[in-house]
Amino acid sequence: MESKLYRKILIATDGSESARFAATAGVELARLIGAKIQAIYVIDIFAYSSMPQDLKWEEAMYAQSRELGREAVSDVEKEAKDASVEVEALILEGHPAEEILDFAEKQDIDMIVVGSLGKTDIERFLIGSVSEKVARNAKVPVLVVHSKSL
Template structure:
């Protein structure tokens, strides 16, 4: 592998099994290229209503999402240490695919690594897929990682 080809790797984390496999794959690529990894966790603010309802409830939900994001970065930190890779942790709020693509462009990353939820065609049609939106709209290579099937 050309060590200069993928110097800055963006690894999107979501806590799923596929996301964990994406972290491992991204760290391996960063290690082989002697590059840097960005571990990005996006708090999907479309998952809860904004501006409506009890502000206390909204605050509790936001706090849970932030705590989950911190847990994700701890998992990535362990993988980075094991691989000997420099990693920068980032947590953003918004629509995951948009935030991933925006971050990748602003940081001039060379590759995006995401996990696939493995949705059926019907689920993908109804809900959309973060990894699919990233693949369709990215200007750089995207590696979509599925969990290993036993």
């Protein structure tokens, strides 16, 4: 069954357990409706901006983030290919929620799939939640998958 409503699904991953659950749900949904997947990982280049750092430390953190990103999108690619779902994987840089939303709009994404870490109210207030920001600001439907739900 091919959906006319959801042709392109964006799976945003950070490599966490909840993101892997979300990827599984997104891949299965794409398989069932005949959609294509775009898998992205966003390197948060602002995460350490308030910390004093030297160039070597910054390069090491960036390299580590790129490697984590490659692993995260590779996991989604493998799962999609195993399910015979067309997939394209990319690594972006910036604020994760903003990059996810911007990418979705520019690429005409029909649905966004993200994982939720299930942060407490205090954690969300202090540091925010990427999935919450995406769900609140997206112009397309957002499926937020909690790791406990699968």
